[in-house]
Amino acid sequence: MSMTTFPPSDPLTWKQADTDVHVATRAGEFAGFVEFDGTTYLARDQRGTDLGSFESLGDARGALENANAAESRPRTFPFALPRALRRRPRRARA
16 A cells, blocks of 8 residues: 655645534545544544544644644655665776
């Protein structure tokens, strides 16, 4: 399975899927959702990871925004050279 990543500068777009469910997308890709269980708002990211329960819809949306922004951090490992450039240099022939 491949995950598409988008820069955090792309804003989340929200749509109300049902009376108690709000779905977030970023650049047309699913980014997570917020559901109201009758007492609190529950937020989940695009993988279904529970982000917590919140008193207001705005707080739950903010948690989803922050979760997506934290995920978009740059790589910490160095760039790997292509295999052709990693070979040892050949010895000169006499």
